[in-house]
Amino acid sequence: MKIDAVTYNRQKKKDVLKTDFNLTMPNFKKFSDKQKEDFYREFSTLIKAGVDFNQALVILTNQQKSKFIKSIYQTINEDVVKGKSLHEAIKNHKFFSPYEYYSIKIGEDTRRLPQIFDQLQKFYSRKIKMKRQVVSVLAYPVFVLVITFAVLYFMLNFVVPMFASVFQQFGKELPEITQFVVRVSDNFNLIVFSVLGVVISAIIGHKLLKENNAYKSITSKIILKIPYFGSLIKKIYLARFCQSFSLLLSAKTPLITALELTEKMISFYPLKSALSQAKKDILKGETLADSLKKHTFFTPKIISLTAIGEQINELDTMFDGLANQYNDEVDHSTKMIGTILEPLMIVLIGGIVGFIMIAMYSPMFNLSKIIEN
Template structure:
């Protein structure tokens, strides 16, 4: 991305053209009109850092960004921020008035304004959201195909239980064949699906429709995140994703000379994942009691031994920023590797499960048929 600075009108046109050519696969789909999603924040901070480094004032830079945006909610948000700055507020104070922005962003920008490094801080925030969005795409990419296969399998099994099994059941009742235990079990499952299938569908639809509301509830986040961590393969992958985000955030804050305790407090508010937030809450309390960061991390199982060992080295050598950068690179590499491995492993496992379920249903239906043919013969 670049801004030719000799002609502002050209900049506006070029930016609009660039937006139109954005690949559909690179766009972030959001529900319920989120005016500033993580993808939009990535673009906002990256573009702002480029403009500030080019010597454009903050007010003019926001105006250029605003003119490049087509969607009304985002444009209005930038306009509100610009008006606050014209009224005398700083950028950090302006974004702090909007709930879409976190305290992590507020304090990072405030530090940048106080130290004259607003362009660098904006670039770091853009990099943070870029990495976060990349990890989200990796997660979606790793789970999309297995979820499609699993959904197809559920529909196939539901169809067989709803329509195929009842056909065999009518034949068995007419011929008064004694049914094996496995056949009786499958017929019972079929009757349950026919009787309560609509209720299951309603519950699933209700869950999807109320998901946006439930995600705001602390108890729902706690249950959902804890279940996710316990899932085979997926749990470890998701944990690595959030450890990568944690180390990147701490690295950026350490580079801005933010004290450790304040970094923990800000990251806890920034990353919306209950197990990590709960772990950081305990770490914060432990540091306030006088323990070191490495000892505090060691007390919680969410943080692995590698992180604890390297953080201890960082404390002894006063190389916190460098160590957290290295940790972030390692975790990010693990995320990329595990996303490919996850997709590779889950695909044959789900196919095998589908084969077993369909095979069990067919065997359960054909066993009485073999018995019936032997009796008639």
């Protein structure tokens, strides 16, 4: 069947337009933590059974119902078939983090890939568990805050103006608390838009400055000083550090290399900068425990156990135990958030409504005293 030149050119233009459209359209698809957990678990099982990379990826691809996930597996398989290592094939995808492809690189170098996959599967399993805990803990407070705002909006836009119109007929000076609530009611919409403007500006500013070291240093210090939550965030990153460091050391990675790779895996600035400085100190001849002691981010428990681990040459075992301890502490602290926040939310909404009601009724109490006298 022959195709004339005009038809061919039209088809070519359509293909170019379609390609351009696909390139300009943003990609909102995501390789979720649950899908990654399944990927590493199944990949580890297949490799332990003696299946090679190519066949394992083909099996995993055929199991997938999602075309998006299937395309990721196919691309990785194609790169592996072309001669790339697995970590290089995975590194080409933005859906994988430095923690993953550096860990896989170590697994390939030390021929401990199944163990690395098991560790990555456990990492994402813990991450999913933590997310679910946070969602379950914050669901109630967020719901209460929404209800609080709805009640506040209704009272300040409808109830308070109704009382204010009645108070104008008294001809008396209102109590300061009542004047304050009336002023807030008169300017409530302006206040709401101002708060929204500040929040939006803060989000935009964060997007623009998030790679700036000075900004990261300042914001991380503020985060760590938040009561209770700062301690929780610190424990989360200490658990990740101990888990990553244990994984690298158990794979017989040299200490300097392990610190360097862990630094690349960690995103929290205080911990990242501390690891960078610790690496320089060790190159000067200091022990790991002495180098960590210089940084307040590391707890006395980590420093003392690191010193013991260096003496008996069991650093990987020590950091594995520390990772388990901090993960348990994070689980407990996350559960405690719900226990603390629920009564606080009740006190908050009750306090706001009570404050407004007292402000509205106090002029009436004063008026009743005048009438009695």
